[in-house]
Amino acid sequence: MRKLAIAFALASAALAAAPDMPRFRWENFTTANGLPDDHVFNVCVDGNRVWAATENGLGLYENGKWRVYRPADGLAHRAVLNIAVDKRTGDVWAATMSGLSRFSAGRFDNFTQLSSGLANDVVYGVSVEGDEVWIATAAGGSRLNTRTGEWSLFNERNTPMYEIWTYAVQATASKVYYAVWGGGVLEFDVKTQHWKDYNDPDGETQLVLYKDQGLIHEITTSVSYAEKDKILWVATYFGASRYDGRNWNNFLEKDSGLPSNFLNQVKAVDGTRAWFSTDKGLAYYDGANWAVYRPALDTHKPEMLVRDADGKITRVDVDTAPAHNYILGVDFQGDDIWVATGKGLSHGIRVK
Amino acid sequence: MRIPWLGKLKHAPPFTRLRLGGACFSLPVFVCLAVLASAAAGAPAPRYPSPVELAVSPDGARLFVVCEGTDEVVVYDNRSHSIARRIPVGRAPKDVALSPDARRLYVANSWSDTVSEIDTQSLAVLRTLPAGFEPNAVIVDRAQRYLYVANRIGGDVSVVDLATGQETKRLLAARGASYLALSPDGAKVYATHIYPIPGKWRTPPQSEITVIDTARQMVIDRYRLDNAAGVFHVALSADGRLGMAAETRPKNLVPLAHVEHGWVFGNSISVFGEDVGEPVQIPIDELDRYFTPPFGVVLARDKSMAYVSTTGSDSITVIDIRRLLEFLRTATPAARRALANDLSASAHYVAARIPVGRGPKGLALSADGKRLYAANRSDDTVSVIDTAARRVVETISLGGPANLTPERRGEQLFFSARFAFQGHFGCANCHIEATFDGLPWDLEPDGFGVDIVDNRLLENIEGTEPFKWNGSNPNLETECGPRTEKFFYRSQSYDGQELADLVAYIKSIPARPNRFRRPEGEMTAAQERGKSIFERTRKKDGTPIPEANQCAVCHSGPHFTNQQLADVGSGKPTDRSPRIDVPQLTNIALTAPYLHDGSARTLEEIWTVFNPADTHGVTNDLQKDELNDLIEYLKTL
Numbered sequence: 008m009r010k011l012a013i014a015f016a017l018a019s020a021a022l023a024a025a026p027d028m029p030r031f032r033w034e035n036f037t038t039a040n041g042l043p044d045d046h047v048f049n050v051c052v053d054g055n056r057v058w059a060a061t062e063n064g065l066g067l068y069e070n071g072k073w074r075v076y077r078p079a080d081g082l083a084h085r086a087v088l089n090i091a092v093d094k095r096t097g098d099v100w101a102a103t104m105s106g107l108s109r110f111s112a113g114r115f116d117n118f119t120q121l122s123s124g125l126a127n128d129v130v131y132g133v134s135v136e137g138d139e140v141w142i143a144t145a146a147g148g149s150r151l152n153t154r155t156g157e158w159s160l161f162n163e164r165n166t167p168m169y170e171i172w173t174y175a176v177q178a179t180a181s182k183v184y185y186a187v188w189g190g191g192v193l194e195f196d197v198k199t200q201h202w203k204d205y206n207d208p209d210g211e212t213q214l215v216l217y218k219d220q221g222l223i224h225e226i227t228t229s230v231s232y233a234e235k236d237k238i239l240w241v242a243t244y245f246g247a248s249r250y251d252g253r254n255w256n257n258f259l260e261k262d263s264g265l266p267s268n269f270l271n272q273v274k275a276v277d278g279t280r281a282w283f284s285t286d287k288g289l290a291y292y293d294g295a296n297w298a299v300y301r302p303a304l305d306t307h308k309p310e311m312l313v314r315d316a317d318g319k320i321t322r323v324d325v326d327t328a329p330a331h332n333y334i335l336g337v338d339f340q341g342d343d344i345w346v347a348t349g350k351g352l353s354h355g356i357r358v359k
Numbered sequence: 360m361r362i363p364w365l366g367k368l369k370h371a372p373p374f375t376r377l378r379l380g381g382a383c384f385s386l387p388v389f390v391c392l393a394v395l396a397s398a399a400a401g402a403p404a405p406r407y408p409s410p411v412e413l414a415v416s417p418d419g420a421r422l423f424v425v426c427e428g429t430d431e432v433v434v435y436d437n438r439s440h441s442i443a444r445r446i447p448v449g450r451a452p453k454d455v456a457l458s459p460d461a462r463r464l465y466v467a468n469s470w471s472d473t474v475s476e477i478d479t480q481s482l483a484v485l486r487t488l489p490a491g492f493e494p495n496a497v498i499v500d501r502a503q504r505y506l507y508v509a510n511r512i513g514g515d516v517s518v519v520d521l522a523t524g525q526e527t528k529r530l531l532a533a534r535g536a537s538y539l540a541l542s543p544d545g546a547k548v549y550a551t552h553i554y555p556i557p558g559k560w561r562t563p564p565q566s567e568i569t570v571i572d573t574a575r576q577m578v579i580d581r582y583r584l585d586n587a588a589g590v591f592h593v594a595l596s597a598d599g600r601l602g603m604a605a606e607t608r609p610k611n612l613v614p615l616a617h618v619e620h621g622w623v624f625g626n627s628i629s630v631f632g633e634d635v636g637e638p639v640q641i642p643i644d645e646l647d648r649y650f651t652p653p654f655g656v657v658l659a660r661d662k663s664m665a666y667v668s669t670t671g672s673d674s675i676t677v678i679d680i681r682r683l684l685e686f687l688r689t690a691t692p693a694a695r696r697a698l699a700n701d702l703s704a705s706a707h708y709v710a711a712r713i714p715v716g717r718g719p720k721g722l723a724l725s726a727d728g729k730r731l732y733a734a735n736r737s738d739d740t741v742s743v744i745d746t747a748a749r750r751v752v753e754t755i756s757l758g759g760p761a762n763l764t765p766e767r768r769g770e771q772l773f774f775s776a777r778f779a780f781q782g783h784f785g786c787a788n789c790h791i792e793a794t795f796d797g798l799p800w801d802l803e804p805d806g807f808g809v810d811i812v813d814n815r816l817l818e819n820i821e822g823t824e825p826f827k828w829n830g831s832n833p834n835l836e837t838e839c840g841p842r843t844e845k846f847f848y849r850s851q852s853y854d855g856q857e858l859a860d861l862v863a864y865i866k867s868i869p870a871r872p873n874r875f876r877r878p879e880g881e882m883t884a885a886q887e888r889g890k891s892i893f894e895r896t897r898k899k900d901g902t903p904i905p906e907a908n909q910c911a912v913c914h915s916g917p918h919f920t921n922q923q924l925a926d927v928g929s930g931k932p933t934d935r936s937p938r939i940d941v942p943q944l945t946n947i948a949l950t951a952p953y954l955h956d957g958s959a960r961t962l963e964e965i966w967t968v969f970n971p972a973d974t975h976g977v978t979n980d981l982q983k984d985e986l987n988d989l990i991e992y993l994k995t996l
Contacts, residue, residue, distance in 0.1 A: 095528045097577040111531045112578040114567070121967040122960060124987040138529070146983070154491070154513070154529065155875065156948075157885070157991060160984035 025313045025321035028298035029291060031344065031355035033309070033327035041073030042066055047347035049272075049336040051090035051099075057338075057345055058099060059352050060087035065101055065110070066352075081115030083108040089143075089175070093135045100140055102130035107142060118151070124158025125149050132186075136178035143173035148185055148193075161185075161193075167204035168193055174227065175272075179234040186227035192241055205241075205250070213245055215259070223248045223257040229272040229284075236278025242270035247283060258283075264297020264314035265290055272336040282344070284334035289346055300325075300355070301332040329353040405760035407767055408433065410734035410741060412721030414455045414464070416479070419725045423464055423479075424734060424741060424757060425455045432466055432475075433757050434482060435741070442758065444482045448475040450872075454496040454538075454721075458503050467494040467508060470872055474508055474519070489526045491517045492874045495537040500573050501545025507571065509536040509550050512874060512949060516550055516569070518576050530578050532569045534797065538592045543599045546573055551590040551604050554797040557951060560958045561612060561811070564588040564798060568604055568631065568638075582638050584629050586699070588798060589791050591654045592721070596662045601634040601680070603665055605653035607788060608640070608699060609798055616804035618780045618849040624788055626651045627699055628667065628678070635687055640699035643667060643676050643709060649783045650676050650712065651776050652791075655722035657731070664710065664746070666731055668719040671776030671785040675713040675722070675733060677749060683708035711749045715742035718774045737771040769864025772857055779848040786839075786861075790817050793868050795950055799957030803846045808933050813957035815942065816950045819870040823918045823943040828955040830924045830940040835862040870945050875994040882995065889992025892985060899980045910976045910989075919944035919996055928974030929954045948994035962990045 036042045036059075043064035051058040059066035065076040065087045076082050084105035091100045099110040105128045106119035118125045125142065132143035142149040147162035162171050170190030177184050183195040191206040208221040215223065224245035231240040241248040246268045247258040260268045267287035275281045279294035288301030288310075295316040303310040309328035314320045330351030337346050342357035409428030415421070421443070422435040430452060434444040449468025456465045457479070464477040467490065474488040474497055491510030494517070498507045505527075506519040514536050515529040535554030542549070548571040555564035566587040570580035584590060586608045593604040608625035615623055626649060631638035643650050655668035658680070665678040686707040687695065698704055716735030719742065723732045731744040739759030745752045763771075772778075773793065776785035789796050795814045802812055812828045825833050832838040839861055844852035853861060877883070882890065893910045897903050906912050907925070915921050920943045930937030939955045953959040959969055966978040966986060973979050978986060 096530055097575070098531060109531070112570070112581050114533075114581050116531075120983065122964055124963065124983070124990065126983055153531075156994075158987045159885070160987060162984065164982075164984070 025323060026296040026315050028296060028313050029357060030359035031300065032358050033329055034354045034356065035330040035351050037351040042352055043075040045350050047335065047352045048088045049090055050338050050345045050347040050352060051092055052338040052340045052345055053092040058090045060090045060101065062086050083117040088130065089132045091133045091135045100133045100135060102133040104129055106130065107133065126160045131173065132175040134176045134178040136180060141176045141178040141183055143176040143185060145172055147171040148173050148176065166193060166202040175229045177230050177232055179232055181234060182232055184230040184232055184239060186230045186241065188228065189226050191222050191225050192227055192230060218257050219255050221255055228270060231273050231275040231281065233275040233278040238278030240273045240275045240281050242273035242283065244269050247273055264292065264299065266299045271334065274337050282337050284336055286333050288332045289329055289334045289337065300329055302328045304332060405764060407759045408739045408757040409736050410739065410757055411736055412454050413723045413732055413734045413741065414457050415723045415725050415732060417461050417726050422732060422741065423455050425452045425466060426757060427451050427453060435755055446477060446482055446484065448484065449473045456497045456499055458499045459501055460503065465497045465499060465506060467497040469493045469495050474506065486524055488519050488524055491515055491529055496539040498539040498541050498548060507539055507548050509539050511535055511537050516571060530571060533567050540593045540595055542595055543597050547571060548573060549593045549602065551593045553589050553591065553791050555588040557960050561799065563612065564609060566590045568593060582631055587629065588796055589652060592656045594656045594658050596658045597660045598662065601632045601662065603656050603658065604629040605656045605667055607652045609796065611798045611800045614801045614804050614807060615847065618783055624651060624784050625699055626653050628653065634684055639687060639695045641704060642699055642702060643705050644702050645705055646702045648781050650674060651784050652788055654720055657722045657724050659724065659728050666722055668722050668733055670718050670720055670774055671787060672782055673715060673717055673719065675715055675719065675744065676709055677711040677713065678708050679710040713744055713749050715751055716740045716754060717771055737774055765860045765863040766867040769860035769862065772853065772861045773864055778850060778852050780850040789814055793817055797951065799952065810935055811956040813952055813955060816946060817865055817868050819945045820943065821866040823920055824922060825940060828939050829936055835865055873946060873995060875948055885988045885991040886995055889988035889990065892989045893992055898977055904977050908977055913941045914944055928972055929969050931956060944993060944996040947996055962993060
């Protein structure tokens with residue numbers, strides 16, 4: 008970060024030359040204005056409804072008001088780690104620390120390892136594609152066919168998965184990807200029904216011997232597949248990766264605009280653009296330039312930094328910033344963005 | 360040959376006419392002809408139309424009657440008083456709906472998992488549309504773009520695009536989704552459910568009315584129905600301000616020892632909508648007479664009256680809506696909550712009871728509201744009721760065989776409530792439509808909470824004796840005879856012939872198609888793996904599994920029961936014996952909850968919760984995915 012600060016000082020005079028990156032006015036939510044809890048693990052947008060996965064309940068923001076759902080309302084567990092919305096039905100799937108909840112028009116139906124075919128009650132991720140719900144648990148992947156009720160489990164016995172701590176999942180019509188914490192990335196081809204794994208060619212070390220020759224690290228936390236462009240984005244605790252089906256392109260703090268190698272999530276806009284949730288701010292990459300949004304790490308004042316393709320960093324004057332620099336996830340609402348942080352949920356209202 | 364209903368028809372009022380295909384027979388001649396025809400050597404078993412639902416054309420000229428027993432829609436011409444056509448449809452059709460322009464008729468074929476689309480002019484089947492598991496009800500949206508189909512086994516509602524003929528999605532309803540109604544403005548579809556929502560063991564049953572927004576095709580609300588289980592038809596007033604759903608309120612948590620006090624079933628209507636505010640449940644029973652189970656419900660266009668068919672009571676209950684709304688308006692909130700159990704309440708709003716044929720099910724009103732039609736499932740007729748006079752003015756025969764087999768006579772008894780004290784309930788109250796009700800019951804007067812028993816499916820049970828969970832009834836004659844009279848009905852029950860007929864019927868109840876088997880019969884990979892686990896004789900480490908603890912030993916034979924008693928460790932301190940009857944596994948996927956007392960909410964819980972010591976088969980050496988495989992196999996049985 009010292010290098011970043013120096014670079015910023017050098018480039019501050021060249022503000023007018025900074026690439027035109029998205030600008031936001033940030034509105035932040037905490038328990039003070041209705042959020043269930045300030046620890047927000049994830050956020051999911053469904054039209055005008057915004058769902059917040061927090062450590063103490065599921066929050067729904069609609070028409071300017073928060074509604075909170077907790078175990079007393081039927082939620083499987085108070086700690087909600089991930090949310091997926093079935094766009095066809097509006098049903099909400101909530102991954103919790105003690106099972107999977109389906110919330111449909113006010114009714115919760117819960118699935119646990121005892122009452123259903125779910126692999127494990129610690130559910131980190133969930134994704135819906137068609138009639139199938141894909142689930143990432145601490146004991147492998149699960150898939151529920153909502154028409155037949157059939158559960159299928161995926162683990163070291165029927166996939167190339169050598170580590171079963173699945174941390175995130177994204178299902179699309181053509182591919183399903185699991186981020187396996189400590190086990191790289193697992194790909195399921197819907198057409199062929201075959202599994203394939205992607206791993207760090209350096210093994211489990213934190214060294215980067217072969218930077219663009221494979222996944223950046225085995226400890227993956229998030230996957231995001233831009234299906235139209237057939238590009239896979241991967242977040243790890245040691246950098247990010249982009250894979251086009253043939254070539255890997257990795258991003259590290261030292262040679263990109265990432266503010267940190269510690270990533271909690273990546274969310275693709277398309278094959279070129281993506282948002283990165285790091286422990287040191289929210290980053291956006293447009294294929295050439297980078298922008299970082301956060302409270303400054305030292306002064307905590309609102310900060311927006313832009314890094315152009317040549318590595319020149321400029322500061323953009325801003326009045327607001329996300330609630331905290333520890334970012335866990337984002338979702339899009341038109342041009343706006345919603346950001347889950349360690350100390351509140353932020354709504355980035357696009358101003359430019 | 361004894362024909363029980365013959366005497367009844369002989370004493371029918373003179374305006375009651377028995378018609379068949381335009382010809383009018385005198386009854387004795389008609390019966391003799393039919394009996395003789397049936398007696399011909401090698402004649403196939405007679406099929407009875409068993410009408411369950413019906414629709415009236417807007418001009419009142421035609422009746423479309425769904426006959427689940429003969430897999431057809433009977434088109435009856437009201438002008439010529441004759442059957443115009445019999446249209447074959449799919450298996451076990453359950454519902455019919457006219458499109459808003461009345462040019463199309465849609466029929467839900469419950470055993471084919473399809474919907475038949477019929478041209479009302481040519482009376483030809485145009486298309487066979489897809490649906491979910493066991494479509495039981497169908498409705499067309501106002502724009503005639505989408506079809507909504509309630510799937511009973513799926514517990515969901517299919518949305519079918521009528522332009523493409525493709526199912527676009529399934530919406531989560533609740534267990535046993537069975538009946539639908541479209542709001543008059545076309546904005547909402549309401550769905551009801553014949554089985555309760557699975558809940559915690561020994562808690563009051565709960566159901567819901569699922570509300571679907573037709574613009575977004577999403578579920579937007581769920582009206583909770585406390586203490587309700589079997590919920591049947593739902594209907595709305597023409598102004599859309601009042602909804603009514605027919606339901607039973609089983610009192611399964613207390614010992615079945617107080618039939619005389621009304622403590623077995625309440626027969627109610629859930630009333631909802633702007634006219635009443637918070638939904639309220641109103642009883643239709645009287646202090647000393649029960650009308651059960653309420654099934655069909657229709658509302659007069661002018662919102663003056665509601666008509667409710669009560670299948671086991673062979674009657675239509677007429678509710679004066681204005682009196683009802685006034686009664687509810689003056690009731691305090693506390694009184695409204697207590698209303699469902701107040702047997703004196705119905706005197707405030709029940710205007711009449713109209714006797715009709717046997718086993719009335721679906722109802723339909725003519726457009727002018729002057730005629731009400733009731734499909735009488737048990738005697739293959741349609742009662743035509745003059746709504747002003749409140750009496751049957753015509754009985755239309757659908758041409759069912761005149762000779763009644765023992766099975767048919769038994770079926771009539773099964774669906775009748777006339778044997779129980781004050782007509783309180785019949786077999787079909789718990790065994791809803793000859794299935795089950797998803798509830799554990801505290802049946803006999805052995806004290807609160809002693810020997811709780813789960814209600815079992817009746818399909819294909821011949822050869823599974825003994826009966827009762829403790830195996831104390833060696834045959835169905837014992838199960839359904841004096842025991843029923845003494846412990847259930849508290850009234851003189853079936854005579855010898857009736858009991859024999861009832862048993863014949865129960866033995867004849869077939870198993871519905873299993874939705875988890877592939878049409879070609881081969882198993883999926885998971886089912887194959889599960890079968891191997893079911894049939895294994897050794898644990899994964901090679902240790903032999905004692906014969907008595909192998910799945911396929913106790914669950915053996917054609918019904919997957921060895922017909923013995925076994926202690927599988929599921930006994931509770933409140934059970935008088937831990938040894939229970941090994942149950943058959945027919946269509947086991949449908950019949951949650953499980954174990955003898957219904958304490959396992961899902962198949963998984965049988966082993967994840969209630970088999971810690973491997974006393975109910977050896978499962979603790981299985982991985983979770985292997986247990987899933989075992990369950991996938993069990994679902995095919």
